[in-house]
Structures are given as C-alpha cells and as structure tokens.
Amino acid sequence: MTTAAQDSELLRRVVDGDHDAFNEIMRRHEDRVFSVCLRIMGDRDQALDATQETFLTTFRKAGQFKGDSALGTWIYRIAVNTCYDQLRKQKRRRADPIPDHVDPADFSAQDAVDAAGIRPEIQEALAAIPRDFRSAVVLADIEGMALPDVAEILGVPVGTIKSRVFRGRRLLAKELGNQTV
C-alpha cells in the first residue's frame, strides 16, 4: 500500500473512532509540522502551541478531508493557517530575541539558539519579512518541498509561489545585509 493510501486508510479509521490510527498520523507528521510552525512563528513555545492546535483541528475535521490532496498537504495547510491565526492574535508581536552573545561556555545562551534550531540572524531576518513570503521560503527552501506542493498548501497558483519565493529571498537578503551594517 502506498504512503498516500496508508494515510487515507488511517484517516478513515480516525473517523471511525480509532485513536491509535490518529497517534500513527501524528507520529508520521508531527516533526515536520513542528518544524514548519517553528520557522513561521520563530518561537519554540508558540510553535508547540500551533502544532498541538494543528492536530486538534486535524482530528476534529478528519471527516471533512476529501482526499483531493495528500493527507500531509492537508495537514500542512492546516498548520500554516493555524500559525497565521496565532500571529493575528498576537497582533504581529515578534518572538523574544535570542541573545546576541553566544558564548560556548554560556550554556543558557546556546540553549536559546538550540531552542529555535536556527542561527539568530536568519530567524530575525525571516521574522522581518512579510508572512506570505516567509511561508513560501520556509516550505520551499528550508523544508525542501516541491513548488506545486507549496502552492497546494498555501492555496495559490504555482506562479504566485515562484514569485513569493523569489521576492522572499530578495527581502531576506536585504534583511541579512542590514544586520551586518
């Protein structure tokens, strides 16, 4: 059975009330969902909240999955929209800054970098670019998803994704350049 067929079967069992099937869906997708949320939200705790909310919505809406797309694509779309909802609720408040000084002997500072899993300057630059561009470069350039899949997740045409990735990189480069000034 293909992965897509396995996912569909698992979701069918979830609709029938099989909690083990949902645990299996989570096992297959939670790390990547968390990674996407972390890059969009820029804060580990917020990303954990968004990840949990994503799977809550997935469970509650399992019966509405039409099978037109892969289950993973559907879940990642829920994840992105959940992140957008949370960003709106926060009124575009930025994540707490990671300490500038990272001393190898200063374990708490290194922990902060590890918590975000990304160099601070890159996370700051990502946080500074518009949300839709950020999502596009996160999904395409960090998560390595194919552009048609990114387009399906974000619900826009492939040409729009190409434009967003291109413009997102341009803005990101500008932000990274500003950080070195």
Next chain:
Amino acid sequence: MRDYELELIAALVEGRLDDETEARALIDSAPGFRAEYEAQMIAYSALSTVGTTSLTDSERSTMRRDLWTELRAPAPAVSTPWYYLWAPVAAGLLVVVGVVAVINQSGSSDDSATEAAEFISTSTTAAATDATEGGALAGADTPDTADGDDGASVTTEAADEGGGDSVTEDTAAELSSSDEAYYAAEADRIREEVAADVDQSDGEAPRSDPQACLDESGLDGYSVVGTYPAPLPDVEGEEIPEVASPYIAAMPEGADVEEAPIAFVDLLTCALILIDR
C-alpha cells in the same frame, strides 16, 4: 525584469540547470541581473544552512497528553443570553415606534401611511426571522476554540481545502472561482508588500487620475494603493482571470495594512470588481 529572466536566475541559484551558459550570460549582461543573482544566492545559501528540527521526547509526550486531554474534555455548553435572541425584534419595534412618531408629527397622507405600513411589516418580519435564526445558531455545534474571540471563526476555516484564510465578499459582478482566487491572492500580496514598503507603481494607468476612477466606483473612504496591468498568462499554464482590464487596488484610508480590505476596481470602466476582506 521579465518572468523568464527571473526564472532563469532562480534555476541557476537552485542548481537546476544542466547548461548554465545562458544564465551566466544573463547575469553578466547587466548590473541589475548580477545584483539580483547575488541577493538570491545570499538568501538561498543562508536558508540551506538551516537544519531540520524535531520535537524533543519531553515535548512530544507533553503535546500528545495535552491534546488527548482536550479532545476528551466535554464540550462547553453554549449559553446565549436571552437579549441576544430578541435584540432584532426589539430593534424592529423601535423602528415601528419611530415611524409612527414621525407620521404623527408630519401628518399623514394615504400614500405615506401605506408606505409606512409596508415598511413596518417588512421590518417586523425581518426581525422575527433574525430571532428565529439566532435561536437556531445557539443550538448549533460548539466552535473548536473555547475562548470565543475572532480566532474561533478563523480557526474553523483552517481546514477548508477550498481556499486559504481570506474570504472574498462584496463581489459586484459574476466572477468565476479562478477570478476570485486570483484577486484574493493579489490582495494578500498587496497587503504584504504595502506593509513592507514595496513600491506599488506597476505600469502606467490609462487614466490620468485613478483616484477619480475610484471615486466614480462609489467606494467612499478608500484611497488608491496601486494600479496594475491586466494579468498575463503564465507560461506554465496557470489559470488567469477572464477579466482582462487593468485595475486599481485600494484600501480604506488609515486602515491596518495587514488586515485591511482590498478593493479592486476596473480601471477602464471604473466599476467595482470585488472587495477582498
């Protein structure tokens, strides 16, 4: 810079080209292309250093525990205050009282009395219908989020496979779903670019005064964000709207850019196309 040139630069940056000759020649042909290539490389290289990240075992177990706790919790009862259901009826009655008062003050002719009676009948019927629907909604499923704020309605849209997180309303003309999707995507792009101070001048307007066209469309309190040419077909077969006119994008003056409604007006006819909210 044309789409083909951007595509070629992107392909070079991503290492997708078997033969880089044409792309290299393009970059060397003008400083602007080289600058664009270097910016793309800076960003792409930086992003490629971002490693994968996973949940820790503790985070994983905590998240699953909290998730199942919430899924197993009983749904909170929806309590609808009585005045919420009957407010429309009360409003209708106030209208009736007001109309009667006006008629008594001005003296009534047969025509005005007839109109008033029809208006009272319509208002009262509408108010009663609203009260009935309010009662029906109170008995509907509980929203997914318990806090009851705007996040609830937005979150329940999160699983909609049919579209993203913006809903188009105020459509002045019959638009196909691809047209609506195009304008919804354009509205999102404009919001993001205006917030990022990206210049919205994009081609010459066929009319010397887009604001006048906007005013002619009947949109009060909106100001022009930019004027845009009619969309061109994408080389990869992307759907384009059937509407082939250039258009104005406008938003309410003083609105919060990232959440503002974006109105699209046909630049040739000055007719409203739609408002994306």
